[in-house]
Amino acid sequence: MLGAPLSMGAGAGLTSFLGQSLTGIAQEAIDIPILNDDARGHKILVLIQLDGGNDGLNTVVPWGNRRYYQARRSIAIKETDAIKLEGIKDNQGLGLHPELNYFSELFKQGKLAVINNVGYANPNRSHFRSGAIWESAMENASWMNEDQLRAQTGWLGRYFDQCCAGEGNLAGVYHGKNPLSMRGESFRGTSVADLENDPFGYMKLRNDLMSDPVFRKLQNPASGGEPESKLKFVRDVSKDTLSASDKMRKFLADVKQRGNGFPQTGLGKQLGLISQFISQGASTRVYIARIGGFDTHSKQLAGHAARMKEINDAVQAFMSQIDVIGVEKNVAVMTFSEFGRQLKENGTQGTDHGAAAPMFLIGGGVKGGIYGNAPKLKGDMVADFGGLVHEIDFRSVYRSVLEQYLGVSSSGIISDVFAPMKLYT
Amino acid sequence: MSRLTKLSDQKWSPQHAAHLLRRASFGGSPEEVDLCYKLGMETSVEMILLGRQPGIPQRVNVGRLHPKLEKTLPQLGKKYSSSLDDDLKEYDKRLFSLQNSWLDRMIGVGAPLEKMTLFWHGMLTSSYAKVQTSSFIVRQNQLFRSMAYGDYRELVKKIVVDPAMIVYLDIDQNRRTKPNENFARELLELFTLGEGNYSPDEIKKLAREIVGYSLRKPKEKVEFKDEDMLGMENNVGFSDKVKRLSKTVDSIFKKRACGHLLCRRLWKFFVSVDENPLAILSLTEILRDSKWQMKPVLREMFMSELFYADKIVGQQIKSPVQYLIQSHKEMHAQQLDKKCAYYTMEKLGQNLFNPPNVAGWPAGETWINGDSISARYKLSLMLSDVMQRNGDKVVKLFYSKMKQDRVAGLIKMMDHFLPVTIPAEKAKLLLDLAKGAESEADVHKMVQYMMCMPEYQMC
Numbered sequence: 001m002l003g004a005p006l007s008m009g010a011g012a013g014l015t016s017f018l019g020q021s022l023t024g025i026a027q028e029a030i031d032i033p034i035l036n037d038d039a040r041g042h043k044i045l046v047l048i049q050l051d052g053g054n055d056g057l058n059t060v061v062p063w064g065n066r067r068y069y070q071a072r073r074s075i076a077i078k079e080t081d082a083i084k085l086e087g088i089k090d091n092q093g094l095g096l097h098p099e100l101n102y103f104s105e106l107f108k109q110g111k112l113a114v115i116n117n118v119g120y121a122n123p124n125r126s127h128f129r130s131g132a133i134w135e136s137a138m139e140n141a142s143w144m145n146e147d148q149l150r151a152q153t154g155w156l157g158r159y160f161d162q163c164c165a166g167e168g169n170l171a172g173v174y175h176g177k178n179p180l181s182m183r184g185e186s187f188r189g190t191s192v193a194d195l196e197n198d199p200f201g202y203m204k205l206r207n208d209l210m211s212d213p214v215f216r217k218l219q220n221p222a223s224g225g226e227p228e229s230k231l232k233f234v235r236d237v238s239k240d241t242l243s244a245s246d247k248m249r250k251f252l253a254d255v256k257q258r259g260n261g262f263p264q265t266g267l268g269k270q271l272g273l274i275s276q277f278i279s280q281g282a283s284t285r286v287y288i289a290r291i292g293g294f295d296t297h298s299k300q301l302a303g304h305a306a307r308m309k310e311i312n313d314a315v316q317a318f319m320s321q322i323d324v325i326g327v328e329k330n331v332a333v334m335t336f337s338e339f340g341r342q343l344k345e346n347g348t349q350g351t352d353h354g355a356a357a358p359m360f361l362i363g364g365g366v367k368g369g370i371y372g373n374a375p376k377l378k379g380d381m382v383a384d385f386g387g388l389v390h391e392i393d394f395r396s397v398y399r400s401v402l403e404q405y406l407g408v409s410s411s412g413i414i415s416d417v418f419a420p421m422k423l424y425t
Numbered sequence: 426m427s428r429l430t431k432l433s434d435q436k437w438s439p440q441h442a443a444h445l446l447r448r449a450s451f452g453g454s455p456e457e458v459d460l461c462y463k464l465g466m467e468t469s470v471e472m473i474l475l476g477r478q479p480g481i482p483q484r485v486n487v488g489r490l491h492p493k494l495e496k497t498l499p500q501l502g503k504k505y506s507s508s509l510d511d512d513l514k515e516y517d518k519r520l521f522s523l524q525n526s527w528l529d530r531m532i533g534v535g536a537p538l539e540k541m542t543l544f545w546h547g548m549l550t551s552s553y554a555k556v557q558t559s560s561f562i563v564r565q566n567q568l569f570r571s572m573a574y575g576d577y578r579e580l581v582k583k584i585v586v587d588p589a590m591i592v593y594l595d596i597d598q599n600r601r602t603k604p605n606e607n608f609a610r611e612l613l614e615l616f617t618l619g620e621g622n623y624s625p626d627e628i629k630k631l632a633r634e635i636v637g638y639s640l641r642k643p644k645e646k647v648e649f650k651d652e653d654m655l656g657m658e659n660n661v662g663f664s665d666k667v668k669r670l671s672k673t674v675d676s677i678f679k680k681r682a683c684g685h686l687l688c689r690r691l692w693k694f695f696v697s698v699d700e701n702p703l704a705i706l707s708l709t710e711i712l713r714d715s716k717w718q719m720k721p722v723l724r725e726m727f728m729s730e731l732f733y734a735d736k737i738v739g740q741q742i743k744s745p746v747q748y749l750i751q752s753h754k755e756m757h758a759q760q761l762d763k764k765c766a767y768y769t770m771e772k773l774g775q776n777l778f779n780p781p782n783v784a785g786w787p788a789g790e791t792w793i794n795g796d797s798i799s800a801r802y803k804l805s806l807m808l809s810d811v812m813q814r815n816g817d818k819v820v821k822l823f824y825s826k827m828k829q830d831r832v833a834g835l836i837k838m839m840d841h842f843l844p845v846t847i848p849a850e851k852a853k854l855l856l857d858l859a860k861g862a863e864s865e866a867d868v869h870k871m872v873q874y875m876m877c878m879p880e881y882q883m884c
Contacts, residue, residue, distance in 0.1 A: 347603015
């Protein structure tokens with residue numbers, strides 16, 4: 001249709017102009033797939049990002065190590081409270097935070113991998129820099145300054161650029177601010193705002209504006225291309241939003257907003273929406289959910305327990321929903337935080353910024369169990385500043401997930417300096 | 426180190442005046458831009474450094490804390506333990522009233538002063554979510570306002586004993602024997618030296634220095650151990666807490682690195698998120714030469730050729746607060762629309778007094794994604810509806826101009842709302858609309874279109 005040479009009188013000029021532009025819109029909208037009939041076969045990764053630096057030692061509790069109790073007179077998790085990790089020959093004296101009871105179920109079922117002492121060399125204790133190191137996952141990230149870090153792409157961004165070209169920005173969906181991890185050379189990801197009522201925010205635009213051809217044309221980038229600039233970025237986002245919006249409306253019309261038993265917490269709502277996307281067969285490959293409040297400098301016991309409970313309950317609701325949909329093998333959940341905290345408690349019943357900490361990897365065919373040693377909490381395994389020294393580089397975990405779960409080559413995404421772990425059978 | 430090249434008087438144009446107002450303030454009405462242009466760059470910048478909108482004869486009331494409030498503040502610390510968790514609504518209400526009173530000031534004649542206050546709120550920030558005591562937040566905001574164009578080092582000294590900061594970064598929980606490094610770290614990383622310019626050992630030492638600032642027990646006796654502070658100055662002989670603190674901050678400011686971080690932040694806030702290392706070095710030098718006075722640095726920046734360069738003008742992505750206030754000013758709204766203000770705080774990603782973290786507000790591309798851009802367009806529509814109900818002064822102005830000359834009227838209107846040249850095909854669309862505009866309602870629709878364009882996101 002587009003550009004078809006039609007001869008008509010001057011009076012019909014305007015109609016044909018309008019008709020053409022509308023055809024143009026319909027064609028543009030196709031470039032972002034939402035529903036994909038083959039989608040149920042693809043692997044999905046759900047990242048839960050713990051903002052603020054989660055206290056690893058009170059998450060996976062080394063109850064068998066007296067140094068833990070010596071260093072934490074007021075905030076240690078008692079041996080009797082920790083949920084001991086049973087069912088394997090050598091549980092290394094480790095247990096889970098008492099609120100993580102569903103995680104212990106997962107562990108018993110062999111669906112939870114606990115990876116100990118994950119971090120990186122030359123650890124940085126700034127929230128911003130350490131977060132950027134984890135999210136960019138570049139080989140030399142921890143030696144970069146702030147500006148160099150800011151210029152990096154994220155590991156998932158590189159994955160999308162390389163492995164999912166042509167799938168559009170809905171291949172990666174995130175909650176909250178634009179994450180560095182999803183920033184690629186061309187990939188940006190798609191944000192989800194008000195999770196309960198307004199899943200994509202697109203409904204905020206009035207209907208009459210959305211269908212106004214002048215408004216739509218004013219969103220376009222300059223024809224014939226233009227150099228990279230902040231303005232070009234805004235124009236691109238604006239145009240993408242519009243075409244994604246057209247698709248989303250159809251999608252949302254199909255989604256039945258059912259009470260799906262998710263806890264009404266920040267994380268519960270996020271995972272609830274993600275489960276709806278999955279149940280609708282959305283083509284999205286990676287979701288990022290976020291939970292904050294882990295910067296526990298003072299009086300951390302109660303606050304940290306509340307966060308643990310929020311994670312436990314939300315993940316429980318999510319996994320049972322995934323079970324109902326029947327895509328358990330194709331959905332994996334991974335947690336991470338920018339750093340762990342120091343071994344010794346500080347003077348205010350809290351803990352200061354540390355280094356290595358455990359990660360959880362759930363479902364998707366992961367081989368459950370404990371990976372790596374229980375933290376030794378002595379000698380050169382505790383850094384001068386009191387943080388834990390890493391034994392497993394986080395990029396080795398990423399590589400395992402990329403290669404053995406998502407089934408892609410990690411070359412060009414993660415440096416091969418970091419050997420992949422073997423987390424899948 | 427060479428100074429920055431000054432923009433020559435011959436080059437000064439109405440577009441430059443509009444740019445200065447957008448960046449150093451929150452933009453202006455057509456009359457304000459015109460006045461600023463006529464006053465010239467130097468006079469306009471001097472007025473801005475007095476905190477006021479160029480050309481507006483009113484004095485700016487910097488305001489101060491109510492004397493009673495100031496006196497009672499140390500005791501107010503008691504309130505801080507009460508948890509507001511039980512009553513989130515009350516918390517939201519209080520926060521929104523704090524935000525409203527600040528946004529109100531931004532719309533007024535002291536807009537440039539408020540822009541600078543916003544800068545400090547982003548750099549030496551505290552969050553109401555943690556502080557939870559409104560009077561502390563008001564006090565900190567007033568501290569930024571009263572020292573906005575003053576002495577950076579003095580401001581840092583005051584922020585250490587600022588009640589909101591004391592709570593926000595656990596200063597009151599830091600003990601010599603039981604250190605909490607939260608504040609010491611941020612003081613060096615984010616407030617003065619910048620990441621990479623200090624060692625973990627220096628943080629530990631600094632943490633042992635900044636003790637005894639409890640809100641609840643202000644008279645707690647503190648015993649200092651003399652040690653070499655940051656390798657610069659020895660604090661021997663300063664047992665008095667206030668003097669000692671002053672010396673401690675002085676020794677941070679004697680480090681070679683000090684000042685560079687502030688100038689980088691200024692550049693990013695007022696000029697561009699893409700740094701110009703040489704220009705920032707020049708500014709740092711000026712800051713150090715002037716013994717930490719803000720005005721010489723800002724003057725140099727606002728009068729430099731670089732500030733008015735093509736790759737700078739219209740190439741900054743508006744922050745949500747900038748978006749809200751600038752659109753008010755451009756629409757000639759004299760009063761803050763509370764609904765629009767609330768929507769901005771909730772949906773656009775910049776909830777004043779509640780920055781995402783201790784690094785303050787992000788900038789540039791982080792403000793823009795699919796959600797925020799649709800929220801921004803909705804805000805534009807909301808505000809233009811409000812203006813229509815209130816007589817649409819700006820629409821009347823441009824309608825009358827367009828009746829005289831369609832093209833000239835349209836160009837004036839585009840200059841007013843859009844800081845960058847728009848692609849030819851879009852200009853053609855707007856021109857068709859201008860040619861067909863038969864009524865104020867038609868021009869109102871054009872304003873709506875312009876305020877819902879990607880180009881309108883720029884500043």
